[in-house]
Amino acid sequence: MSEQVDEGVRRELQRQGIWVTSTQELYNWGRRNSIWPLQFGLACCAIEMIATAASRYDIARFGGEVFRPSPRQADLMIVAGTVTKKMAPQIVRLYNQMPDPKYVISMGACAISGGPFKQGYNVLKGIDRYIPVDVYIPGCPPRPEALLHAFMELQRKIDSQRLTGDSKAEHLDPDQPSEFPVPAFGQHDLQPAANPDVFHPPKMER
Amino acid sequence: MVYSMTPNPYFFIVVFCGVALVFPILPLALAWLWRRFFQPSKPGAEKNATYECGVESLGEAQVQFRSQYYLYCIIFLIFDVEAVFLVPFAVAFTGLPVGAFIAILVFLLLLIEGLIWAWSKGCLDWAR
Numbered sequence: 001m002s003e004q005v006d007e008g009v010r011r012e013l014q015r016q017g018i019w020v021t022s023t024q025e026l027y028n029w030g031r032r033n034s035i036w037p038l039q040f041g042l043a044c045c046a047i048e049m050i051a052t053a054a055s056r057y058d059i060a061r062f063g064g065e066v067f068r069p070s071p072r073q074a075d076l077m078i079v080a081g082t083v084t085k086k087m088a089p090q091i092v093r094l095y096n097q098m099p100d101p102k103y104v105i106s107m108g109a110c111a112i113s114g115g116p117f118k119q120g121y122n123v124l125k126g127i128d129r130y131i132p133v134d135v136y137i138p139g140c141p142p143r144p145e146a147l148l149h150a151f152m153e154l155q156r157k158i159d160s161q162r163l164t165g166d167s168k169a170e171h172l173d174p175d176q177p178s179e180f181p182v183p184a185f186g187q188h189d190l191q192p193a194a195n196p197d198v199f200h201p202p203k204m205e206r
Numbered sequence: 207m208v209y210s211m212t213p214n215p216y217f218f219i220v221v222f223c224g225v226a227l228v229f230p231i232l233p234l235a236l237a238w239l240w241r242r243f244f245q246p247s248k249p250g251a252e253k254n255a256t257y258e259c260g261v262e263s264l265g266e267a268q269v270q271f272r273s274q275y276y277l278y279c280i281i282f283l284i285f286d287v288e289a290v291f292l293v294p295f296a297v298a299f300t301g302l303p304v305g306a307f308i309a310i311l312v313f314l315l316l317l318i319e320g321l322i323w324a325w326s327k328g329c330l331d332w333a334r
Contacts, residue, residue, distance in 0.1 A: 027240075070257060090260030096252035097260075100245065163244055171245075178248035 024163045031075075032063075032158040035103070035151070038074035038094065039067035043081025045108040045141040057144040062151050071097040076154070078147075079133075082110035082117055083124040085190050089182045095131045096179035101171040103158075105150050106133040109140045116140065129194035131180055277329040281321070288317055 005020050013020055021029075041049055052059050059065050068074040071094050083091060095104065106127055109115030114125040127133065134157060135150045142150075161169035170176045180198060183190035241247070256263040295302075295310050324330065 072257065093252060093262075094260045096250065097255070097257055099253075100248060174246035174248070179250045179252045182252065 027163065028159050028161060031101075032155040034063045034066075035076045035154065035158075036066045036068050036074050037064055037076040037078050038071055038098065039069050040094070041080045042083060042087065043108075043110065045080035045111070048141045048144055049078055049080045049107065049147060052144040052147045057148060059148065059151065062148065062155065064151055071095075072099065074098050075101065076103045076105065077131075078105045078107055079111040079127045080107045081141075082115065083127050085122050085124055085185075088124045088127070088130065088190060089184070091127060092130045092180060092182045096182070100178050101161075101169065103134045103154055104131055105147075105154065106136045107147060107150070108142055109138060112136050112138065124190070129199045130183060132198050274329075277324070281324055281329060284317065284320070288314075 005022075010020050041047075051057055053065060053067060064076070071077075075098075077091075077095055077098065079091065095102070104127070106112050110117060110123070111127050114120070114123045117123040118125055135153045137146050137150045139146050163169070163172065171178070177197075180195055181192075183192060183195075185191070256267070291310070291313065295306075
């Protein structure tokens with residue numbers, strides 16, 4: 001984890017009761033163990049999210065039990081369920097209103113791609129068309145264990161983010177935008193249909 | 207003057223006040239320093255907008271209700287209580303003597319008279 005201190009020396013010191021750390025490590029340790037999700041659910045995935053928050057799966061073990069009713073206090077947006085085109089502008093607006101650093105978990109097939117409703121006229125084909133997504137969890141709906149796995153992946157990502165240097169975290173770069181344009185209701189579809197700055201679908205090679 | 211190792215009993219209150227000040231101010235100061243040196247500020251039109259569950263906010267926040275609404279509430283309360291009296295009366299109706307019937311009728315007439323009075327005063331009109 002720490003590049004500054006040799007791992008062997010660190011462990012030796014730890015055995016003597018001396019804990020060596022860096023500001024970055026301490027900061028990321030605090031950050032990854034207190035991820036506050038935004039409290040909202042969209043469809044059946046939300047039921048799995050509720051189960052994850054409840055006592056049997058207990059997301060509090062990972063520091064994520066404080067579901068915030070306001071985006072101002074939230075670090076994480078769990079897009080749990082089918083995003084309809086009617087709902088998409090609200091999701092983007094909520095994301096915009098969250099303070100940096102903010103993360104997004106795209107939970108379930110619907111939030112990733114539209115899922116079983118992909119052919120539907122009113123379903124958004126993935127929330128990553130408008131906002132950047134950090135972790136995708138497949139499943140319909142994903143089990144609470146899968147959400148916990150995504151949560152741990154996110155913790156791993158936060159742990160590896162750097163505060164300084166060229167490869168520092170995106171939210172610390174003053175040029176990186178913190179909010180993205182909210183799509184408007186067009187005649188047949190949302191306008192624009194995707195944000196080209198955010199949406200990078202894999203190119204099909206034939 | 208007798209020298210004693212025991213400090214002034216009020217000394218602990220001073221210590222307590224000091225801790226009570228430092229304890230909340232220290233994290234706030236650290237957060238402020240952190241924002242100052244690491245976190246670039248990124249305000250924006252959307253981010254600074256009023257939070258209204260994701261939808262764009264409509265109209266003014268300072269909406270006023272007419273104070274005359276209290277009359278409406280009081281009248282509702284009176285008839286709510288009247289219903290509470292009427293239900294047991296209706297349930298026991300067949301077994302009641304004539305006196306009880308007349309008593310409840312007087313009670314009803316009094317309330318109806320009040321209703322007519324309130325109506326004629328215009329209390330039931332919305333937003334005069």
